[in-house]
Amino acid sequence: MQLEDLIQRIDQLIQKADEVLQTVEGNLYDGLSVDSESFYAFRSASLSFLAMTFGKDHTHYDEFNSKASSETPYHTQIGCSILSVAREELAGGWLATTKGLISAEIFSDFLEMAQHLLDEGYKDPAAVMAGSVLEEHLRQLCQKHDISTEITRQGRPKSKKADALNADLTKKQVYNRLDQKNVTAWLDLRNKAAHGKYQEYTEKQVSLMLQSLSDFMVRVTL
Known part of the structure; x- marks a missing residue:
């Protein structure tokens, strides 16, 4: 579509x-x-x-x-x-889900796309996109380490929030508590961008997020 x-x-x-x-x-x-x-x-x-x-x-x-x-x-x-x-x-072209990006076939590397947006002065969609990449990475890490990505409520399965995945991965020692704190901070920045709280973070913070997230994903591999 x-x-x-x-x-x-x-x-x-x-x-x-x-x-x-x-x-x-x-x-x-x-x-x-x-x-x-x-x-x-x-x-x-x-x-x-x-x-x-x-x-x-x-x-x-x-x-x-x-x-x-x-x-x-x-x-x-x-x-x-x-x-x-x-x-x-x-x-505004802010469709930042992994599925949407694949369909559009704009960039094969989502973080590269986020960096491109940031370089062009679009810190907000860059933050949302980076957050989507992070959340997908967390889900795939859970699958790799046999951690459930769903919970059951009222008899129906529901996907866990990214914060819950982060906690579960830390408990299973997939990464340490310092990584957990960093992931929490990145998710918080993503949520601020997604909720329109654009004045609560800076372009520099998004840039640092992209650099740190890239290092994290290389170090904590799937």
């Missing part, structure tokens, strides 16, 4: 949210609600799109799944807002 198709699809989902909001009924005293069938059709289609495009481990998927969960105007508006942010990232 091309970028234009992704943007067109997310525009359709945002339009669906607007249509759901047109079904509002009730009052402030008794509570407002939207048409249940329309809301859950919108929710299902949106989750499917976010999982396919960004992955189920991405912030957008997690936030939509948890915060746009019931048939109310508020939850519908929250879902629409998350889709709008995702659209901005797509339109």
Whole structure:
């Protein structure tokens, strides 16, 4: 699927949210609600799109799944807002999942791509991309060392967060506690970039992250 198709699809989902909001009924005293069938059709289609495009481990998927969960105007508006942010990232070329990068076939080396973005002055997408590379490396390290990458909640498997993978790898002595602290710091920087907290880190910090991450991945190999 091309970028234009992704943007067109997310525009359709945002339009669906607007249509759901047109079904509002009730009052402030008794509570407002939207048409249940329309809301859950919108929710299902949106989750499917976010999982396919960004992955189920991405912030957008997690936030939509948890915060746009019931048939109310508020939850519908929250879902629409998350889709709008995702659209901005797509339109700006910030699709930084491993799957998206492979499909685009832009760079075979993801860290090289992140460094290229940083060199061009785009520290924020560079940080997000480097974080995606790190998280994928952690998952593959877990698979190599027979560490589960999933937990079961309410009878359903769910992917572990990167912080949990980091802790598990340290417990199994795949790397030491100093490495764990560094990984935690890199993940924190990635999360700040992904959540739009662009003023809380500098271009120099992203540069150091890329250098250190590259060294870490060479030293702690798959």
